[in-house]
Amino acid sequence: MVWNGDRLLLGKRISAHSENSWQFPGGHLEFGETVEACAGREVEEEAGIKIRNIKPAGFTNDVFIDADKHYVTLFVSSEYGSGELTVMEPDKCEQWQWFQWNRLPEPLFLPIRNFLKQHPDLYALRYGPGIQAGAHR
Numbered sequence: 001m002v003w004n005g006d007r008l009l010l011g012k013r014i015s016a017h018s019e020n021s022w023q024f025p026g027g028h029l030e031f032g033e034t035v036e037a038c039a040g041r042e043v044e045e046e047a048g049i050k051i052r053n054i055k056p057a058g059f060t061n062d063v064f065i066d067a068d069k070h071y072v073t074l075f076v077s078s079e080y081g082s083g084e085l086t087v088m089e090p091d092k093c094e095q096w097q098w099f100q101w102n103r104l105p106e107p108l109f110l111p112i113r114n115f116l117k118q119h120p121d122l123y124a125l126r127y128g129p130g131i132q133a134g135a136h137r
Contacts, residue, residue: 001075001076001126002024002043002049003078003080003101004080006101007100007101008024008099008101009025009047009096009098010097010099010104010105011025011047011095011097012093012094012095012097013092013093013094014093014094015092019107019110020107021107021108021109022104022108023109023111023112024112025039025043025046025096026042026073027045036055036076039051039078040054040078043078044083045089046088046089046092046096047086048083048084048085049081049084049085049086050082051078051079052080053079054076054077055076055077055078056074056077057119057125058075058118058119058125060072060073060075060114060115061114073111073114073115075115077125101122101126102123
């Protein structure tokens with residue numbers, strides 16, 4: 001998750017098991033890479049921006065029945081650092097866009113839907129329990 005104030009970055013993906021859904025930037029870990037380094041690398045490779053304050057946020061267990069695939073998805077929370085949003089992989093992503101955390105587009109990628117079942121208040125997850133949306137900007 002890349003935060004810019006109270007907005008989250010999502011991309012409209014193009015791929016077989018993504019259902020042309022909206023997704024956070026992400027990808028596979030490279031051998032020996034940390035989760036945080038992977039997040040920074042993937043965001044820059046996919047969206048052309050740098051992120052900062054990368055922190056673990058949780059995981060989901062995701063089974064894509066139609067694609068016969070099973071993933072454990074690791075989520076991190078980060079903040080926009082610098083750069084201009086750019087579609088770096090037009091064969092995989094139509095566009096990148098910032099959305100209010102509580103007004104995410106549809107359809108969402110399966111791992112995000114599963115994550116939202118565990119953490120329906122993403123803003124509280126970002127700042128900790130007891131924080132009201134908009135209290136930190």
